[in-house]
Amino acid sequence: MSAHNLRGFDLLSSVRHNKGTAFNHQEREALGLRGLLPPAVFGLDDHKRRALANIRRKDSDIERYVFMQSLMGRNQTLFYRLVIDHIEELMPIIYTPTVGQACREFAHIFRQPRGFYISPSDKGDIRTILNNWPEKDIRVVVITDGERILGLGDLGTNGMGIPIGKLALYTACAGIPPEQCLPVMLDVGTNNQALREDPLYLGTPIPRIRGEDYIQLVDEFVTAIQDAFPKALIQFEDFLTPNAYALLNTYRNQVLCFNDDIQGTAAVALAGVYASCKPAGKQFKDLKVMFLGAGSAATGIADLLKVALMAEGLSEPEALARLWFVDVSGLVVKGRTDLMSHNLPYAHAHTQMPFIEAIEDIKPDVLIGATGCPGTFNQSVIRKMCEHNARPVIFALSNPTSQAECTAEQAYAWSNGHVIFASGSPFAPVEYDGNRYQPGQGNNAYIFPGIGLGAIVAEAKLISDEMFLAAASTLAQCVTEEEVAAGSVYPKLTRIREVSLDIAVAVAKTAYAQALAQSEPPLNLRETIAQRMYDPHYE
The missing domain is CATH 3.40.50.10380 (Malic enzyme, N-terminal domain)
Known part of the structure; x- marks a missing residue:
């Protein structure tokens, strides 16, 4: 019997404690539910089957969204069990x-x-x-x-x-x-x-x-x-980017906080770049990276890449020299008077030029899009990247799918299947030239939940750059050889709770190592964190 004082309609109206027709006959008698429910008793698996059937008969994704939100508002146990067990379909x-x-x-x-x-x-x-x-x-x-x-x-x-x-x-x-x-x-x-x-x-x-x-x-x-x-x-x-940076810079060293668009996106992108190195046959410290778009997401990625490159032994000027930006006005270079403060470290002493010419001149190994503008990675861009790279790395990170810089199908077709591709929103598997590719989704959900879990368990005072580095490195290590061979630089979503646990452990260890934790380190950190994780089931 659940440890609460709710009865009757109050119990059935409780999003946390309601389990509908899963209340057995003994519970119905004790909790004032007789007559308030149909007589049949069903379990959680039965509820999942019914809910999935209802979801799948909807005519559109927005109707499925409305159904899931309504479910969240009446039975959170069923909602989360359903999402966890069918994460690829429902995320x-x-x-x-x-x-x-x-x-x-x-x-x-x-x-x-x-x-x-x-x-x-x-x-x-x-x-x-x-x-x-x-x-x-x-x-x-x-x-x-x-x-x-x-x-x-x-x-x-x-x-x-x-x-x-x-x-x-x-x-x-x-x-x-x-x-x-x-x-x-x-x-x-x-x-x-x-x-x-x-x-x-x-x-x-x-x-x-x-x-x-x-x-x-x-x-x-x-x-x-x-x-x-x-x-x-x-x-x-x-x-908005100016506010995002202003608020992050104001509070990051005062309270436990982070900006997911800047730091979460950075960590998931860095993890993808790490994971791309092996199939591309390159060393991380040798990469040149070009960004299309110079807002908070793109500059956040660059900021963390700079820290990661310096961790590989590069000086700050050497790290900055590997990171290039193109915005609506072309290559970001010194002398431009229209740059925001977060762009200035990446303004190089170089001739200003448009995007496609910048690819030809800089010859980047990795191209990252964070523009919110669909179609900006056109056929000419992809083929130009292929001229300089046997396995070009293309990340079209803008969300939702309709805003992606290019589709997965376009990236594989225009590169003759050679591209290492990732996107911010999901794309279906692509069949090209007899091969099947499963494009990776650089979803921040791989990072921020694990960051939060680790910080909570450690009772961290602040979220440091080193925690995001640890999260990115851990995420990259979670990618299997089979997943890389299938074209993905991220783990399958079906493993995301396991991945989040790995990241939480890495983040908590970092908090303890940096003296940012307010709790005592447990004897078995992984087991302690795993036991803290909510696992939805009917009591």
């Missing part, structure tokens, strides 16, 4: 690429409140209203202000789909208990006129607040979270 539904459409339509598919909303009218009261949240042991907070949702731009409060989805992955992929997760929307208005004019829009229909008012609201939030939930990790998600 694209509850997160990328479907979450992009879900965010676009969020106000119109809204069914029930989920998460925590902060608006300018809450200024001065954030700590007080946090008391309204029913759970008191929050360990992970994911917050967005909705200004740069995936590659889709300013979606305002509709962006709440992102924190909800990210935290579902924290639970499914790394076993963070769902009651320890808090999705937060910082509603500071939107500059998306269509949303402001939408009569069903759920947010504050005003232009975005900027400047000191914005900074003060974020600072009050961070301070309030530290007081209300002192063991909580804060993950900043989908902020």
Whole structure:
């Protein structure tokens, strides 16, 4: 019998404790459920079969998303068991690429409140209203202000789909208990006129607040979270690049936090680059990497690659010389007056030139796209990379799938099957010239859940660059020879909980080694972490 005091409809309405027709006859008698349920008793496997059948008969992925969100809101045990056991089928539904459409339509598919909303009218009261949240042991907070949702731009409060989805992955992929997760929307208005004019829009229909008012609201939030939930990790998600860097630089050495777009994307990309070295026949320290796009994701990857190259023995100038950027104006070089501060370290003394000429001149081994602009890796780009590399490494990382720089099929066809390809959202296997390729998905879900789990167990004070290096190295080591042979530089999603456990162990070890942990190291770290992982089943 479950250790709670709920009975009758209150029990059936409890997302955490409800198990519907799985209550047996003894439980129904003891808990006031007789007559409230059909007479047949079913188990979790029966519930999974019924739910899967319902999902699969839906006509579209957005309807499948709505079904899964409704399931999350009435029976979290079944929701997470289903996602864990069918991760390859359902991760694209509850997160990328479907979450992009879900965010676009969020106000119109809204069914029930989920998460925590902060608006300018809450200024001065954030700590007080946090008391309204029913759970008191929050360990992970994911917050967005909705200004740069995936590659889709300013979606305002509709962006709440992102924190909800990210935290579902924290639970499914790394076993963070769902009651320890808090999705937060910082509603500071939107500059998306269509949303402001939408009569069903759920947010504050005003232009975005900027400047000191914005900074003060974020600072009050961070301070309030530290007081209300002192063991909580804060993950900043989908902020516009200047704000993303400003907030990360402000808080990274003060509180337990990170920015997934900058640091999580960096670690998963670095892991893919590490794993690509063997099939490409190259040493990591010898690589030249070119980025198309110079926003927070791309520069975050470069920043971590620089640290990784220096760990291989290169000086900082030598490491920077291996990293090149192309943006909408062409090659990022010294003398340009339109660069942001995070781009300046990568502005080389070189002639400015357009993208395709830059590939010809620099001859990069690895090409990474983080543009949000589909089609930017065209046939000429792929073939130019092939001129200089027997096995060119092409990462088209923009999300959702519709925004990818090229498709997997295009990359394999235009390179005659020679490319080592990865993308940010999933692509189906590709048949080309008698071979079957399984493109790797550089999904941040390989990194951030394990980072969070390791930090929680170690009770880390801060998240360091070394933790992301450890996570990237561990992820690369998880890729099997069979997976590389099939064309992937990432492990199968079916192994993601095992991978997250490996990463959590590496992150916790790093926290202890850097004296950033506030807990004592257990005798068996791996076993301790594994025992902490939420495993959904009916009590």
